[in-house]
Amino acid sequence: MSKSQLDEVIHSFLVEMKRGTMTIIVLTQLQTKQYGYSLLTVLEKKKTGIEAGTLYPLLRRLEKQGLLQSEWDTSESRPRKFYQLSDLGKEVLERIKKEWDLLSNQMDHFLGEVL
Amino acid sequence: MSKSQLDEVIHSFLVEMKRGTMTIIVLTQLQTKQYGYSLLTVLEKKKTGIEAGTLYPLLRRLEKQGLLQSEWDTSESRPRKFYQLSDLGKEVLERIKKEWDLLSNQMDHFLGEVL
DNA sequence: TTACTATAGTGTATGTCGTACACTATTGTC
DNA sequence: GACAATAGTGTACGACATACACTATAGTAA
Secondary structure, X not given: OXXXXXXXXXXXXXXHHHHHHHXXXXXXXXXXXXXXXXXXXXXXXXXXOOOHHHHHHHHHHHHHOOOEEEEEEOXXXXXXXXXXXXXXXXXXXHHHHHHHHHHHHHHHHHHOOOO | OOHHHHHHHHXXXXXXXXXXXHHHHHHHHOOOXXXXXXXXXXXXXXXXXXXXXXXXXXXXXXXXXXXXXXXXXXXXXXXXXXXXXXXXXXHHHHHHHHHHHHHHHHHHHHHOOOO
């Protein structure tokens, strides 16, 4: 089979894996207050592969779900929207950490069977 | 905030996390030949939470993608559809194992920052 | 013999979220 | 003045797990 078919399947797999993990990553980074563009550069440096077109809608979605709260800072020359975990967001992050550990152990169990 | 709101968010998160991980699990289990209903009971015992309505379409989708191959066994009283990894499937599983390790390490890094 | 469960599978609409753009605005730098 | 960097909004699309409906029949118990 072709190399590109393999790469295509792997790429699709990675896209699907990001569903869920993107939320985890963003929640961990917003335990302390941070604005969108700053978070974007941090996540780019950490090689998450996230783009602006993905991050900003995700921030808004998480805020809509009540996990984040935001406030505008217009004191600088450029207005910036700062985000931070809400109380619900903090609880969700605690639970997600536990769920991730369970899932990760399960995946390690299954992948331990790979010949 | 309500307990059920927290549970709802966690549930949604787990659903998203299954995208991707379900494929991994099924591929690991079909390194050796197995039929659908048997695989279903194995995965139920291993607490993956997968249902028949999810597994059978996934098996067909993976076969369509060329990762699995199947053959009918009609020698028993009941016809059974056996599945097994294709050559592409084996390569994909090797690559996915590596990608999972990278992703898992990255998640552990981020979750290590949880206060 | 009948009724029910277990065994085995097919088909499909829906909701969710990352992707991939288009778009806007303006500050800062050369 | 032109361009890049800084900062953000809006939205259509594709992929996949979910959640059913549906089919068929062998095996078991009464």
